[in-house]
Amino acid sequence: MLNVSIYRYNPATDKAPYMQDIQVDTGGRDMMVLDLLEMVKTNDTTMSYRRSCREGVCGSDGVNMNGKNGLACITPLSEVVKNNKLVLRPLPGLPVIRDLVVDMGQFYKQYEKVKPFLLNDTPAPAIERLQSPEDRAKLDGLYECILCACCSTACPSFWWNPDRFIGPSGLLQAYRFLADSRDEATEQRLADLDDPFSVFRCHGIQNCVSVCPKGLNPTKAIGHIRNMLLGRAT
Amino acid sequence: MVTSITSYGRSGTADWLMQRVSAVILLAYFLCIGGFLVTTPDLSFDVWSSYFNTRAMRIFSLLAIISIAAHAWIGIWGVSTDYLTTRMAGANGDTLRWIFQAACAVLIFVYFVWTIEILWGV
Ligand code: SF4
Ligand code: SF4
Ligand code: FES
Numbered sequence: 001m002l003n004v005s006i007y008r009y010n011p012a013t014d015k016a017p018y019m020q021d022i023q024v025d026t027g028g029r030d031m032m033v034l035d036l037l038e039m040v041k042t043n044d045t046t047m048s049y050r051r052s053c054r055e056g057v058c059g060s061d062g063v064n065m066n067g068k069n070g071l072a073c074i075t076p077l078s079e080v081v082k083n084n085k086l087v088l089r090p091l092p093g094l095p096v097i098r099d100l101v102v103d104m105g106q107f108y109k110q111y112e113k114v115k116p117f118l119l120n121d122t123p124a125p126a127i128e129r130l131q132s133p134e135d136r137a138k139l140d141g142l143y144e145c146i147l148c149a150c151c152s153t154a155c156p157s158f159w160w161n162p163d164r165f166i167g168p169s170g171l172l173q174a175y176r177f178l179a180d181s182r183d184e185a186t187e188q189r190l191a192d193l194d195d196p197f198s199v200f201r202c203h204g205i206q207n208c209v210s211v212c213p214k215g216l217n218p219t220k221a222i223g224h225i226r227n228m229l230l231g232r233a234t
Numbered sequence: 235m236v237t238s239i240t241s242y243g244r245s246g247t248a249d250w251l252m253q254r255v256s257a258v259i260l261l262a263y264f265l266c267i268g269g270f271l272v273t274t275p276d277l278s279f280d281v282w283s284s285y286f287n288t289r290a291m292r293i294f295s296l297l298a299i300i301s302i303a304a305h306a307w308i309g310i311w312g313v314s315t316d317y318l319t320t321r322m323a324g325a326n327g328d329t330l331r332w333i334f335q336a337a338c339a340v341l342i343f344v345y346f347v348w349t350i351e352i353l354w355g356v
Contacts, residue, residue, distance in 0.1 A: 160316040193246075197315075200246035229247045 002026050002081065004036065006047065007089040009096050017096065019087075026077065033065055033072040033080065033088070037100075049100040056213060059148035063100050064089040069150040069211040091153035093162065106162045107149045113166060113192075114174035119185035135181035142176035142221060144214050145169060151208035151218055157201040164197035168208035168218030171199060175221035178228060190225075190232050199225055253308045256301035263298040286353060295353055303346050310338045 001023040009017035024039055034051055041047050049072070052058040056074035063072050065080045066087050080086060094102040120129070152158045152167035166174065174193065177183050193199050199222060208218040270285060271277070285291060317323065318331035 157316075160319070160322060196244075196246040196249055198246065200250050201316075226247075226250070230251065233245070233247045233251070 002036075002077070003085045004040065005085070005087045006040065006099070007096075008047070008099055010046070010098055030076050030078045033063070033075045033077060033086070034061060036077065036086070037072060037088075048098045057146065059146035062091050062148040062150045062153070064091060069154045071148060071150070071213045074213060091149055093153045093159040094149070102153075104149060107147075107152055107167070107169070110152070110162070110166045110170040111147065111173060113198075114170050114177070115185070115189065116173045116177065118177065118180065118183050119188070120182055121184060129182045131181055138179045138181070139176060141216055142172060142179065145172055145176075145216055146214060148213060150211045150213060151216075154207040154211045155202075156205065156207070157203060161197060161201055165201035166193075166198045168202070168222070171202070171225060172216060172218040172221045175225050178225065186228075187232075190229055193225060194229060194233075199229065249308050252304055256305040256308075259297055259301040260305065263294060263301075266294065292354075296350075299346060299349050303342050306342055307339070310342075311335065314338075 002025075003021065004024050005019050005021050007017060008014070008020045022040065024036060026036065026039075032054075034054060037047075037049055037051075041049075049063065050060040051073060052060045054073045056071050059071070061072040062069060065072070065075060066082055066085075068080065069091060070080075077086065088100065090096050090100045090102045094104065094106060097103050147169060149169060151172075152169045155168055157165050158167040174189065178186055178189055183189075202219070202222045204219060204222075206219050209216075209220075212218070274281060274285075286295065314331050314334050318327055318334055320327035323330055
């Protein structure tokens with residue numbers, strides 16, 4: 001029997017959130033945390049969480065497992081359970097809608113701010129805008145982000161200023177477009193990031209790097225942005 | 235994008251750079267003074283004050299005082315905009331932050347003038 005403690009909150013019926021302790025019979029098998037959640041939900045259909053692809057692609061099941069953010073569908077119990085106990089909470093810092101489901105509005109707003117699309121006013125060529133393999137390689141480690149929010153909700157700077165600090169996820173995407181040879185708005189993008197909050201609230205704590213389920217490195221991308229800003233300012 | 239009127243340079247890049255440059259200046263300054271203390275066996279008031287009266291030391295000291303004021307302000311400003319906000323400190327967060335920043339600004343200015351007086355006053 002595995003001791004599981006789950007954050008429960010239904011604003012329609014509960015005055016305050018509480019932790020529900022339950023025992024789950026895993027039959028001694030290792031399984032993904034998402035499988036465990038499905039087992040719990042079979043017994044108690046009121047328990048809510050998000051999921052879709054169940055294979056680490058869609059980014060919808062980011063949760064906090066024994067204190068660390070990650071995707072429930074690709075995190076095996078053996079990796080997170082300590083002393084036969086597993087504590088499941090919603091991603092920290094975002095408003096809770098219900099149980100493990102959080103309101104991602106603030107997170108998406110920051111994503112929107114970085115204009116996550118190519119800006120290019122040159123008339124499009126007949127076939128496509130070509131990119132050399134070298135230039136394309138610059139986007140590796142950036143384009144793979146699935147916007148799961150595990151990183152931004154693990155970042156203290158994002159907790160304190162979620163409305164003004166873009167956060168690791170948004171900044172990784174900001175750099176993804178700054179680094180793209182087909183994008184023409186580099187100067188405008190940098191000017192938009194120059195204020196004291198958007199980029200510079202990052203203090204290099206690297207929580208983001210340690211939780212990213214895709215193995216990406218937002219801190220490194222942030223460092224590149226800072227260097228571009230410094231290059232532009234001096 | 236709206237910047238903040240109370241940040242030091244109103245640009246995150248300028249603040250960041252200033253914070254680093256002032257840190258390096260302060261490190262060099264204290265190493266310099268520390269080195270002098272270690273390598274001077276008979277330290278008397280005369281030795282100490284004539285050391286500070288050389289032109290190089292005067293320039294260096296003034297630079298260090300300016301650096302410490304800028305460094306302190308940027309640091310205080312950063313900490314207060316993290317913790318003294320309506321999100322972190324309740325409904326009066328903005329007022330609290332304003333008072334705190336104003337108090338720190340005055341204090342830094344007082345220390346600044348006071349230090350100059352100690353070093354070059356009569
Ligand atoms: S390195 Fe920067 S973005 Fe990443 S968690 Fe730390 S403060 Fe946040
Ligand atoms: S950088 Fe990683 S942790 Fe952050 S949103 Fe993208 S995939 Fe998720
Ligand atoms: S369910 Fe899609 S990433 Fe986990």
